[in-house]
Amino acid sequence: MASIRSWLSIRTGSPFSIANIPFGIISTKASATPRPAVAIGDWALDLAEFSANNGFSGLSTIQPHQAVFSEATLNAFAALGRPVHAAVRKYLQSVFLLDTPFPDVLKNNKSLQNSALLALKDVQMHVPFDIGDYTDFYAGLNHAYNVGVLFRGPSNALQPNYKHLPVGYHGRASSIVVSGTPIRRPRGQILENPAAEKKVPIYSACRKLDIELELAAFVCKSNPLGAPVPIDEAEDAIFGVVLMNDWSARDIQAWEYVPLGPFGAKNFGTSISPWVVLADALMPFMAKGLENENELLPYLKQRSEKNMYDINLKVELATSAGNTTTLSETSSRNLLFSFPQMLAHHSVTGCNMQVGDLLGSGTISGLEAHQRGSMLEQNENGKTAIKLSGGEERKFLEDGDTVVISGACGSDPNALVGFGECSGTILPALKS
Amino acid sequence: MASIRSWLSIRTGSPFSIANIPFGIISTKASATPRPAVAIGDWALDLAEFSANNGFSGLSTIQPHQAVFSEATLNAFAALGRPVHAAVRKYLQSVFLLDTPFPDVLKNNKSLQNSALLALKDVQMHVPFDIGDYTDFYAGLNHAYNVGVLFRGPSNALQPNYKHLPVGYHGRASSIVVSGTPIRRPRGQILENPAAEKKVPIYSACRKLDIELELAAFVCKSNPLGAPVPIDEAEDAIFGVVLMNDWSARDIQAWEYVPLGPFGAKNFGTSISPWVVLADALMPFMAKGLENENELLPYLKQRSEKNMYDINLKVELATSAGNTTTLSETSSRNLLFSFPQMLAHHSVTGCNMQVGDLLGSGTISGLEAHQRGSMLEQNENGKTAIKLSGGEERKFLEDGDTVVISGACGSDPNALVGFGECSGTILPALKS
Numbered sequence: 001m002a003s004i005r006s007w008l009s010i011r012t013g014s015p016f017s018i019a020n021i022p023f024g025i026i027s028t029k030a031s032a033t034p035r036p037a038v039a040i041g042d043w044a045l046d047l048a049e050f051s052a053n054n055g056f057s058g059l060s061t062i063q064p065h066q067a068v069f070s071e072a073t074l075n076a077f078a079a080l081g082r083p084v085h086a087a088v089r090k091y092l093q094s095v096f097l098l099d100t101p102f103p104d105v106l107k108n109n110k111s112l113q114n115s116a117l118l119a120l121k122d123v124q125m126h127v128p129f130d131i132g133d134y135t136d137f138y139a140g141l142n143h144a145y146n147v148g149v150l151f152r153g154p155s156n157a158l159q160p161n162y163k164h165l166p167v168g169y170h171g172r173a174s175s176i177v178v179s180g181t182p183i184r185r186p187r188g189q190i191l192e193n194p195a196a197e198k199k200v201p202i203y204s205a206c207r208k209l210d211i212e213l214e215l216a217a218f219v220c221k222s223n224p225l226g227a228p229v230p231i232d233e234a235e236d237a238i239f240g241v242v243l244m245n246d247w248s249a250r251d252i253q254a255w256e257y258v259p260l261g262p263f264g265a266k267n268f269g270t271s272i273s274p275w276v277v278l279a280d281a282l283m284p285f286m287a288k289g290l291e292n293e294n295e296l297l298p299y300l301k302q303r304s305e306k307n308m309y310d311i312n313l314k315v316e317l318a319t320s321a322g323n324t325t326t327l328s329e330t331s332s333r334n335l336l337f338s339f340p341q342m343l344a345h346h347s348v349t350g351c352n353m354q355v356g357d358l359l360g361s362g363t364i365s366g367l368e369a370h371q372r373g374s375m376l377e378q379n380e381n382g383k384t385a386i387k388l389s390g391g392e393e394r395k396f397l398e399d400g401d402t403v404v405i406s407g408a409c410g411s412d413p414n415a416l417v418g419f420g421e422c423s424g425t426i427l428p429a430l431k432s
Numbered sequence: 433m434a435s436i437r438s439w440l441s442i443r444t445g446s447p448f449s450i451a452n453i454p455f456g457i458i459s460t461k462a463s464a465t466p467r468p469a470v471a472i473g474d475w476a477l478d479l480a481e482f483s484a485n486n487g488f489s490g491l492s493t494i495q496p497h498q499a500v501f502s503e504a505t506l507n508a509f510a511a512l513g514r515p516v517h518a519a520v521r522k523y524l525q526s527v528f529l530l531d532t533p534f535p536d537v538l539k540n541n542k543s544l545q546n547s548a549l550l551a552l553k554d555v556q557m558h559v560p561f562d563i564g565d566y567t568d569f570y571a572g573l574n575h576a577y578n579v580g581v582l583f584r585g586p587s588n589a590l591q592p593n594y595k596h597l598p599v600g601y602h603g604r605a606s607s608i609v610v611s612g613t614p615i616r617r618p619r620g621q622i623l624e625n626p627a628a629e630k631k632v633p634i635y636s637a638c639r640k641l642d643i644e645l646e647l648a649a650f651v652c653k654s655n656p657l658g659a660p661v662p663i664d665e666a667e668d669a670i671f672g673v674v675l676m677n678d679w680s681a682r683d684i685q686a687w688e689y690v691p692l693g694p695f696g697a698k699n700f701g702t703s704i705s706p707w708v709v710l711a712d713a714l715m716p717f718m719a720k721g722l723e724n725e726n727e728l729l730p731y732l733k734q735r736s737e738k739n740m741y742d743i744n745l746k747v748e749l750a751t752s753a754g755n756t757t758t759l760s761e762t763s764s765r766n767l768l769f770s771f772p773q774m775l776a777h778h779s780v781t782g783c784n785m786q787v788g789d790l791l792g793s794g795t796i797s798g799l800e801a802h803q804r805g806s807m808l809e810q811n812e813n814g815k816t817a818i819k820l821s822g823g824e825e826r827k828f829l830e831d832g833d834t835v836v837i838s839g840a841c842g843s844d845p846n847a848l849v850g851f852g853e854c855s856g857t858i859l860p861a862l863k864s
Contacts, residue, residue: 133606138692159690160631165621169692170602170699174565174784175657184658186781189597189729199592203729206781225607225701226616226862252781258591260570260601261693267602268782269657297621297635349618349638349684350700352606430658 005414006096007107008117010041015408015418017041018096021089022275022419023074023240025126028118034072034126037118038092039275039420044123045092049116050106058102059091073130074276078220078239079355085220085239086280125274127178128242129218129356134176134270135346136214136246136360137168139337141290143363146377163294166337166345168362171246172267176358178274179422183247185209185399185429186268190251201255205429208250208382209397212363213315213373213405215332216244217339218276219357226350231299234340237353240276241309241339243405243422244360247271250376250396272358273405273422281417285310285409290336299348300341307338311419313364313407315373320400323390328373330366332407399428437846438528439539440549442473447840447850449473450528453521454707454851455506455672457558460550466504466558469550470524471707471852476555477524481548482538490534491523505562506708510652510671511787517652517671518712557706559610560674561650561788566608566702567778568646568678568792569600571769573722575795578809595726598769598777600794603678604699608790610706611854615679617641617831617861618700622683633687637861640682640814641829644795645747645805645837647764648676649771650708651789658782663734666772669785672708673741673771675837675854676792679703682808682828704790705837705854713849717742717841722768731780732773739770743851745796745839747805752832755822760805762798764839831860 006018016022016039026037026044035048047055047069056062061084068076078085095106106112138144141158144167148157161167177183186209189201220239223229229237246266253265289308311332318324337345342359365372372378375396378386385393397403402425408418438450448454448471458469458476467480479487483501488494493516500508510517527538538544570576573590576599580589593599609615618641621633652671655661661669678698685697721740743764750756769777774791797804804810807828810818817825829835834857840850 133604160623161621161633161687161690164633165688167688167692168695170604170695172565172602172783173605174786174789175782177657184782187660188781189593191592200726201593201596201729203731225609226859228619228862249781255593256597256599257691258593259689259693260599261689261691263600263602264777264781264783267778294632297633299635345696346699349620349681349696350607350616351604351696354606357606427658430660 005098007098007100008041008043008096012413013416014041015416015420017415017417018093019415020277020281020417021092022277022281023077023128024275025073025128026123027126028123036069036071036074036077039120040096042120044118044120046116046118050112053112053116055105055112055116058105059087061087074128075130075356078218082220082236082280085278089278089280125178127176127272128274128276131173131176131358132354132356134171134173134358135168136171136362137166137337137342138362139166139335139342140362140364140373141336142334142367143365143373143377146365146372150381163292163336166342168342168346169261171270171360175267176270176272179271181271181424182427183269183424184427186249186252186264187429187432188249188252188264189255191255194254203432206249206252207396209426210248210250210375211315211397211403212246212248213313213328214244214246214363215241215311215361216272217241217359219343219353219359220355222354223347223352225352228350229344229347229353231302231340231344234343237343238279238339240278241282242276243273243407243419245271245403245405245422245424246360247424271422271424273419275420277417277419282309282409285417287333289333289338292336299344302338302340307340308333308335311407311409313405316404317388317394318402318404319388319392321390321392323388323392325388327378327386328371330364330371330373332364334364334366335361397426399426401426437530439530439532440473440475440528444845445848446473447848447852449847449849450525451847452709452713452849453524454709454713455509455560456707457505457560458555459558460555468501468503468506468509471552472528474552476550476552478548478550482544485544485548487537487544487548490537491519493519506560507562507788510650514652514668514712517710521710521712557610559608559704560706560708563605563608563790564786564788566603566605566790567600568603568794569598569769569774570794571598571767571774572794572796572805573768574766574797574799575805575809578797578804582813595724595768598774600774600778601693603702603792607699608702608704611703613703613856614859615701615856616859618681618684618696619861619864620681620684620696621687623687626686635864638681638684639828641858642680642682642807643747643835644678644680645745645760646676646678646795647673647743647793648704649673649791651775651785651791652787654786655779655784657784660782661776661779661785663731663772663776666775669775670711670771672710673714674708675705675839675851677703677835677837677854677856678792679856703854703856705851707852709849709851714741714841717849719765721765721770724768731776734770734772739772740765740767743839743841745837748836749820749826750834750836751820751824753822753824755820755824757820759818760803762796762803762805764796766796766798767793829858831858833858
């Protein structure tokens with residue numbers, strides 16, 4: 001069924017309705033050069049081609065800056081700032097409207113439709129930004145609590161700092177990959193018997209390979225070193241959001257992480273969805289996040305209580321035997337701190353943020369078992385097995401398993417603001 | 433006194449003897465474009481100018497690649513690989529030899545001397561690489577032990593994993609600055625009374641601003657995601673070494689670091705010395721590092737026992753009152769793991785290293801009090817004061833303090849392989 005609002009046939013239920021207009025980087029067989037595009041329905045609009053053929057003739061704002069659409073990443077476009085992103089999105093929506101005020105741009109321009117509207121199934125997606133630094137936060141309160149209970153018991157589950165600041169750590173930017181990239185099961189040091197008096201690790205393939213359901217935000221505004229970003233300006237620095245799977249080797253992590261945090265257990269691959277949903281597209285879906293009984297310090301206080309995105313999130317596991325199971329369904333409201341709060345905290349000591357930096361939310365879990373965003377939480381660190389369709393079960397991921405995270409805002413199936421998919425399949429470990 | 437070996441006057445005691453030939457990125461008032469150079473004596477040889485004027489006419493190896501000397505970073509030169517770095521260094525040494533086999537290149541070419549040999553005092557230095565990812569290790573055993581004693585007592589000073597793997601964490605690449613850049617005292621959350629039942633942080637300027645004496649190595653070889661670097665190949669991936677001061681806000685760190693490691697306490701600035709001493713230049717100064725009673729897993733076993741650089745390191749503190757005190761003198765042999773071991777471990781789970789990545793060693797401390805590479809260790813976390821010249825004393829750094837790290841290999845004052853300086857002056861915190 002076609003959308004009621006566009007001249008382009010957009011199927012009902014598409015994550016890329018005309019209400020969305022997410023940005024990504026594509027290439028094709030015909031042209032291997034990576035370039036910006038937006039997704040609409042089952043199509044990608046090639047912005048290099050669109051721009052080169054007067055597609056932006058109706059939007060004077062962008063005309064001096066059209067070189068950004070010939071770049072191989074979104075960094076240059078993002079650096080133009082949120083008012084420009086908003087104007088470009090609104091203009092592209094208007095181009096696709098049934099009653100578009102710009103019919104000659106694309107609606108009545110078969111030639112440009114042929115060259116610039118590419119079937120999504122035929123385009124190759126790329127990591128959309130040149131990511132300078134990647135930081136992963138830990139703002140999923142329920143996840144932090146669940147993991148804390150497993151490792152320290154319920155009375156010490158959360159550390160004293162947890163509700164006062166968005167706990168985070170620097171991650172590895174180079175190993176961020178786009179959805180669909182296979183993930184090699186890592187090898188590393190693990191401690192087979194943590195209870196033994198003499199702690200001697202072995203070198204082994206990971207036996208506790210896990211997922212982490214996260215959102216991640218791209219930064220579109222830089223600040224100089226030594227000049228923190230005030231909380232009231234932090235929202236201007238959020239370009240948009242993707243889904244993220246922060247693959248985790250729990251056994252490697254358990255041995256290595258004291259006292260400086262996770263390292264090799266995380267840096268073998270972090271998958272993100274390819275289409276960046278603009279912060280502007282998410283504005284209608286703001287909601288209150290989790291309650292925090294603590295008074296926050298002023299540098300973290302946001303004006304609006306509705307500072308969290310309400311995105312419906314789903315994690316599915318498809319086994320090589322052909323069974324697909326929904327592992328988790330939850331909402332991104334299950335966060336204690338928002339991306340602007342993370343950014344304000346990140347820069348409070350003076351850290352310089354740069355356009356293209358990526359901020360991960362931390363694992364998002366609801367309160368119930370089927371809302372948990374990691375297998376570790378669902379199986380109580382391997383004590384129980386997770387039941388899958390077709391009689392299969394899992395403690396952690398097996399070789400050949402494919403994990404698919406999806407997410408969307410809204411209830412009108414013709415106006416979804418969706419993310420598409422963030423997927424990855426586990427390859428067996430290399431021979432030692 | 434001139435060096436006996438070069439036609440160029442090189443003063444005795446210069447860190448940049450003809451035995452060294454370190455690489456950096458310079459700019460000048462006359463030409464603001466950053467470009468590669470080498471340091472020799474009190475001079476920088478501008479490699480863009482040298483290359484453009486047939487300077488490399490005697491070295492066929494580099495001729496097809498001379499575009500690397502027009503780049504604004506050393507990444508492209510580094511990516512050519514260690515055999516090329518070695519050939520270029522050896523050639524440049526021969527160009528400066530008293531009996532140079534290439535007299536027409538520079539020795540008898542006053543015109544090129546005038547345009548390409550620039551007084552060091554007149555050149556502006558830049559961060560020498562585009563640093564994709566920065567990782568800081570913790571391989572300074574004595575430092576790790578001293579800090580462990582302060583926070584957990586002598587019986588639990590070192591974590592069980594410490595001697596089995598080079599503990600490390602991902603750092604912030606964007607806030608790495610070149611020597612001479614002032615460091616703004618950070619503000620952030622600190623817990624004034626850690627012993628209190630109710631732990632409520634305040635927002636404050638850092639009161640425990642500290643230094644960390646480190647080495648850091650630049651990576652010159654990439655590996656694909658999922659393909660670890662074998663230990664026998666890891667040495668080929670080390671381009672060269674700089675001095676590093678990993679400025680640390682101890683009070684912010686103490687509150688924030690559990691459970692994911694240091695974050696804002698480190699990302700407000702990390703200073704490095706501007707001249708990268710090639711790994712090849714350091715080869716004559718290899719020595720045994722610290723003893724490790726543990727049998728290492730094979731992926732960390734290096735063939736040679738002499739796997740550590742023997743660099744004499746010094747930390748000086750100059751106060752705004754005009755007093756200069758040597759805070760620490762030690763050797764870089766005080767490490768438990770070498771850079772090749774760090775790199776092998778970094779990639780063991782499959783992490784892809786990239787040309788330009790920076791690996792920090794961790795704080796380097798000797799056994800004695802005056803050999804400790806942080807103030808935290810010298811003052812027992814603020815319990816005692818460090819005596820300075822002129823009757824001053826310090827627990828931690830005060831505004832206006834300048835810290836200068838220097839280091840050099842060798843004992844012949846006409847053949848030093850030195851690093852020059854890594855310095856930084858503390859600016860007062862911003863008004864809240």
